[in-house]
Amino acid sequence: MTHAHISTWAIALILFVVVLFLTKAGKEKGAKITAMILRVFYILIVVTGLQLGWTLITNGQYALKMVLGIVVIGLMEMIAVRTRKGKSTVVVWVLFVVVFAYILHLGFSLPMGM
């Protein structure tokens, strides 16, 4: 299950970068389709994450991991939408990098995985 979880967020990360490049390149249709596939992967990240740890949801560190996982997804979506609308993404990028780094640390230091 950990592999499925890592695969889903790794693929989501790649799709996220593709969406940003397509948006920047003005390829609206491609960006839209990729963004929809990306949203499916958001769901898969949450499902595989919950499969890993929903029974541990009352454990503070696991609850934090799950909440921050959803926060990271929210930040990715905000960056994608704000990039499309031409709004500033600096603040959201900073938050994304910080929370992402922290969640990687948290995920790998929690006991169940690799």
Ligand code: HEM
């Ligand atoms: C983009 C978002 C996310 C990233 C980058 C991420 C990253 C990770 C990483 C690196 C691990 C450790 C895997 C291992 O040790 O082999 C992990 C495990 C885990 N993740 Fe996520 N995750 C994300 C979203 C979520 C979400 C949304 C949930 C729950 C709703 C969740 C729940 C869990 C649980 C329960 C574990 C098991 C922890 C353990 O090893 O004991 N994650 N995640």
